[in-house]
Amino acid sequence: SNPAPIPTIEPDMDHLPEHPMPPHQKRHALTIMKAIKRLKDAGPFLKPVDIVKLNIPFYYNYIKKPMDLLTMEKKIQVDAYEAPKQLVDDFELMVQNCFIFNGKNSVISQMARNIQASFEKHILHMPPKDAPAESTRR
Ligand SMILES: CN1C(=O)c2ccccc2Sc2cc(NC(=O)[C@@H]3CCCO3)ccc21
Numbered sequence: 001s002n003p004a005p006i007p008t009i010e011p012d013m014d015h016l017p018e019h020p021m022p023p024h025q026k027r028h029a030l031t032i033m034k035a036i037k038r039l040k041d042a043g044p045f046l047k048p049v050d051i052v053k054l055n056i057p058f059y060y061n062y063i064k065k066p067m068d069l070l071t072m073e074k075k076i077q078v079d080a081y082e083a084p085k086q087l088v089d090d091f092e093l094m095v096q097n098c099f100i101f102n103g104k105n106s107v108i109s110q111m112a113r114n115i116q117a118s119f120e121k122h123i124l125h126m127p128p129k130d131a132p133a134e135s136t137r138r
Pocket residue numbers: 043044045049050053054056097098101102108
């Protein structure tokens with residue numbers, strides 16, 4: 001009966017991690033997001049779900065932690081992630097939100113699965129945290 005208010009917007013600039021992802025991982029993470037945003041199925045995920053445009057005032061009654069590709073990119077840029085795992089978890093959150101609200105067999109959920117498959121291929125090439133610097137490698 002009452003539409004839930006929009007959840008707190010991320011990234012939370014007042015609670016950034018003390019030890020964020022190192023620069024070589026941050027750079028790769030940004031490269032991945034740029035590649036995902038170019039995919040044909042990425043369109044609906046490029047920005048936060050717009051409950052006014054989509055006329056879904058009760059969206060936040062079902063989806064307590066909204067997530068999208070722009071929010072993920074902003075979180076990378078402001079060093080809100082401590083490790084690539086947290087980026088993977090946010091991508092999964094975005095996909096699960098879609099499954100919950102639209103149903104796993106919906107067209108939009110197939111699109112979410114498609115871009116997640118591409119994301120998982122890219123994340124395989126993420127360098128390890130303590131990648132040896134060029135100069136010290138044997
Ligand atoms: C992920 N997702 C949804 O999960 C969603 C939620 C409710 C109803 C439909 C959908 S499919 C969808 C469509 C858009 N489309 C748009 O934002 C634009 C603007 C309004 C119509 O197209 C954005 C997000 C989205």
